[in-house]
Amino acid sequence: MISQAAYGAEPNKDRRIPVTVLTGFLGAGKTTLLNAVLSETSSGKIAVIVNEFGEAGLDHDLIESVEDEIILMQSGCLCCSIRGDLAGTIADLIERRDDGFLRFERIIIETTGLADPAPILQTLLIDPELARTTRMDGLVTVVDAANGSKTLDAQFEAVSQVAMADLILLSKTDLISAKVTDALSMRLNGLNPTARIERPVAGQFDPKQLWGLSGLRKGVRQEDAIAWTTSAPEPKIDPLANLSGLSKPKPVSFAPTPHDTRISSASIVLDTPIKDSAFDYWLDTLIALKGPDILRVKGIVFLEGIDVPFVFHGVQHIFDPPVPLKNWIGDDRRSRIVVIARDLTRPELQRSLDMLRAHQPKTGTKEEVLLGHD
Template identity: 65%
Template structure:
């Protein structure tokens, strides 16, 4: 089954991290996908005037075929208008990038795409890309907890300005980011500019995702420099004692994970998720996983931010013989032992039926067979 929903990428990052510079370089490349960029104001993007082909009141058309749209109203209306103009054939683009300002929290934008009925059916979150300034990133992380949250919720972390930062400072920043976000890939900006496709397809919540993509979405993919089993860190990573050496802000972020080799009872999974959301909903930065439930032929991927969850998607091409559920939780102001105790609830053999807080999983088998 193909996924016709429009992929949306959220580009966020610290003040001065270089988001506009990255966008200019990506948008200037011809022969690539056509991208629609949504920003608060055109002036904040600093578009290269050599790229501009034509403008109207709300949209700047670029010579590469991409376009830039100023968010004159709220995000829902701006995005819906772009999609409607695309449907009518007056605008042509393949994906959307939303550039946030400064230290914006990605969670409200994700929730907008899920809560709006029209957007929830027409779009899907393709990934969150967070840029980090190698020169000033340490100071920003020390001073701004919002910046720490941005890094912890990313699917991809891009380190910029490595040309003006010392190799020692860049390496220290990379190690810090690895502790804050054990699941995100970390690249230098130059790598993304050279191959823009590395910015896309970051989420496994799409109908054509394969097993490798789903596993890499849960854990940092092994590299040539550090080859390893991609599941090796699924055992309660990012312990507090390692994080605290960086900053008190970092210590507010905790990560934990669990693997379960046999399929779960649906009541156990519902009870665990219901309890976690009820007790710690506002502090849940990411909850994601690959889950096998008894009675379903295929696993599914799920993802939530705070108390809002994406529609789960079945992994129809999962290899035979592997029935291991893998779940990752990244939270703020929640201790690692608390997270581990929460995940240990999944080891129970039975749980009382709860109000369904994870709508959509019951129709997974029907969709997996369609």
Template identity: 65%
Template sequence: MTDTMQTTAPHVPVTLLTGFLGAGKTTLLNAVISNVTGSKIAVIVNEFGEAGLDHDLIEAVDEDIVLMQSGCLCCSIRGDLSRTLQDLFTRKQEDRVNFDRVVIETTGLADPGPILQTFVADPYLTKNFRIDGVVTVVDAATGPDTLNRQFEAVSQVAMADLLVLSKADLVSESDRCAFETRLRSLNQTAEILKADRGVVPAASLWDLSGMRPQKTDDQALAWLTLTATNDPLDNLSGLASSGPPSGPSHKHDARIGSASIILHNPIPAAAFDLWLDTLIMLRGPDILRVKGIVHLEDIETPFVFHGVQHLFDPPVPLHDWQGTDRQSRIVVIARDMTRAELVYSLDMLRAHQHSEIQPV
């Protein structure tokens, strides 16, 4: 048993880097590669030609892998993503390449959903890799128009763990604030980080997911905490509003609905399973992301869960949980579902809670 535990390698963390066409993904990536210290990064792109890699950073080219001076490496997707990752991991095991984490740079209008599902559905990837977070780069200058025209760009924002705001110096303060408000209406749990000349500290891109048993209480809760609220009465009923802000409505934005709930008492296991099974059965294809920290009755250890459409990562128990409360927090982000539908779904869980709000 001890020998097995010692020889079992940890899962390689994978960051999905997405964003609008021309938003600044490659600028950010080149900065990360050139300034990396300690850990080595394997970057996967669709084509080297599209990657726009800074050739001053390149040390050598070995077959289909570009080696950087920093020790990082870059390769293009050959056939499909799963085969590319399997090939990289085999080379790592054979000591032919060295890397500690993977960054996948998507094309400008790629939907992150199918990539996230690949890591849940593919047994090899599930065994050797884990999604560390989704980083979406958004252009403050052209982003609003892109959101109006391309629903894929709206999905990229809605599914992000971190939003990196680029080119903020090209717009007025009022326009930037209005755009950030719009971004928060689409995704209230993602932090918005303003890039400085396209660059952010590399450490801010890592360890974004709450799906790790080593997460502290604060880190796990931050993964589910709403970044902004417009209504001081929000959540008095246990449900947090995630509707769009007042102002002009946007057709594509209206297709994204989200809702969150805080339940103060542990949930019966059967009630939680029924809620999740019902949600997946009725609207599985429309679920962009569902995530949460859940306390179940008769189980002391809470767990975090995460899913995309009908596929879910194995739940992760938080064995080192130090929190004294037994609150469960769940966030659902969906496509073509109204907030009323989402609230109705979450009400299945509220029905099993004792009412703590007295009528005024």
């Protein structure tokens, strides 16, 4: 997957179009979020691809005109439905942009409520034209705070959407108590320890929070790449969640359901660089044995003989080309690897990570588990 040959000349600027995948279960609030994005002008011109206009519920006050199945918005953004297949729709938009008929700087793909995001992420990589012209900028999952727990209990698709997210947005928090919201936030953090969880307030949400979520991009800041591969801070419990706010709030908790226990995540930190052959063998073995169940693998890895680290990322058996972090500074040469998987127990993940540990000096390895479910 990553070898010393991968370290070479790299253009200073990535000219591929950033793509954000917006997912969330039925009724979570994707439509509200889309309308907020399409009404904004500070993020530049955006192409939004939705499954059906009827489902999208676009705010007609924001629509300027409709041309050739393309809805043009007053903000300069545009919106279209998926015609045929996703790859064909994106390729058509890019071709029309290159010909000067459309203008946009980024793409949002809104999935159906029941959709598994993995095939969309893979499409962006396995289609040769899309791999050349687009890059994954982040996966955003909207969760209905009022009904989120019930949805997670009943629908494993919703659990997978949470587990794969870079950013989780809790909607409708104004409809429920802070205590219930805190409990749901803790549950979401358990399913995906690396995702940032936000509670946007209506009228105060900045769409720019949706951009630049992936650490796998050229020129990414060192601190952003590290944050992308480490555990996010645990959600803060509202001290005023009780009636008076004067007594110590009770800790929030939830009983893990069978759906939750199907998701496991673990991480390893390696203090010294690893041989590229050892890393590739570990990754190839993990994919061969458990590929369909690997929701995401991501990390920063230092290889022997190379001064700068690589950022890597994969979904199931499909991986992005690794990106060297040429602006890395300081003496920190630790590799950080995160695996989020479905239907793998913690011991299975641990045994996999032990393959990497075996190639480290006995006194120079630190391994930590972010979270796992037995």
